[in-house]
Amino acid sequence: MSKTVVLKCGGSTVHQLSDSFFQSLNALIENNWKVMIVHGGGPDITNMLKALNIETEFVKGQRKTTEAVLEIAEMVLAGKINKHLTNLLQQKGLNSIGISGSDGEMLQAEFLDKENLGLVGKVTSVNRSVVSLLMENGYIPVVAPLARTVTHDTLNVNADLAAAAIAQAVGAQKLLFVTDVPGILDESKQLIKEITPSKIQSYIEDEVITGGMIPKVQSAMTTLSDTLKEVMIVSGQQAFIENDDFKGTKIVREQEVSST
Ligand SMILES: Nc1ncnc2c1ncn2[C@@H]1O[C@H](COP(=O)(O)OP(=O)(O)OP(=O)(O)O)[C@@H](O)[C@H]1O
Ligand SMILES: [Mg+2]
Structure with missing residues (x-):
């Protein structure tokens, strides 16, 4: 049976991905995982807005998106x-093909x-046919987190939430937030x-988990x-697979805590 893993690559790390990261990615592919x-x-959008003197503001971890901000966000995300x-x-x-979530009506969204x-x-809703088509033909789809409304307006979507929605829609077995x-x-x-979720909840309340980590754990x-x-x-x-085991934090349901 084919297994699918969705990786969300943070804007925080996209320019610093190490060779060992790619070795782990290769290990997944060799183990017959389909990858998207x-x-x-975030950082590139902020830098471009700054260079163009466009004001930007975050409300509860999400970027307030005016027409001018969206124009830059789309250029940076789907372009650069x-x-x-x-x-x-x-x-x-x-082999990889870059697309925007707004292409082929892949990501549909409301405000x-x-x-x-x-x-x-x-x-x-997520139309998985585009990414499934690419993965079945041996390509890694690389998706920019933009979506369309039913009236064809483009919207900016938090990439963590977009990755989670896509992982669910394609029936992925694994979702990795690379940060x-x-x-x-x-x-x-x-x-x-x-x-587990209950411990995460208490860490959010105690402000041990803050900022950009919040949408990740919430989507998890x-x-x-x-x-x-x-x-x-x-x-x-760094490598995220070592000795056949994943390295990082595993978020599991309460009943699935490993016994080791
Ligand atoms: N308890 C925690 N453990 C680890 N990191 C945390 C914690 N609480 C908050 N963080 C912050 O979360 C950040 C990662 O989220 P951030 O949104 O900055 O990056 P990203 O999602 O990878 O990139 P982008 O948002 O551009 O896609 C870390 O750099 C760290 O500052
Ligand atoms: Mg983030």
Whole structure:
């Protein structure tokens, strides 16, 4: 049976992906995993907005998106970063095709909170035919997190939430959030190897988990299912597979805590 893994590559790490990261990616492919990638782009979007003197503001971790911000977000996500990542994969010998979530009506969305966030989308449905077509033909789809409304307006979508919605829609067995930290760190900055939703909830309340880590753990908690049994947070700066085991933080349902 084919197994699918969705990797979300953070904008925080997309320019620093290490050789050992690609070795782990290759190991997945050699083990017959079908791979697809969704990417973010926060820092590049912020830099471009700054260069063009366009104001930007975050509300509860999501970027407030005006028409001007959306124009830049689309240019940076579907242009600069999407092509950078696709080219990088090709350089490593991995066939990949970059697309925007707004292509082929792949990601459909409605306004998340038009009044406070502007042109930010909440994914309502995913048309998996485009990515399935690519994966079945040996390509890694590289998806920029943009979506369309039913009236064909483009919306900016948080990449963590987009990756989770896609993972669910394609029936992925694994979802990996590739970011700039080795995983979830506890109050003493030690790596947590395995964590369940109830512990995550208390870490959010105690502000041990903050900022950009929040949409990751929240999407993990809403996406875990009988098919998608584990979501991982891993680093893009090192190997995420070592001795046949995944390295980082494993988020599992309460009943699936490993006995070791
Ligand atoms: N408990 C925690 N453990 C580890 N990192 C945490 C924790 N709480 C907050 N963070 C922050 O979460 C950040 C990762 O999320 P961030 O949104 O910055 O990156 P990304 O999602 O990979 O990139 P992008 O948002 O551009 O796609 C870390 O760099 C760290 O600062
Ligand atoms: Mg983020």
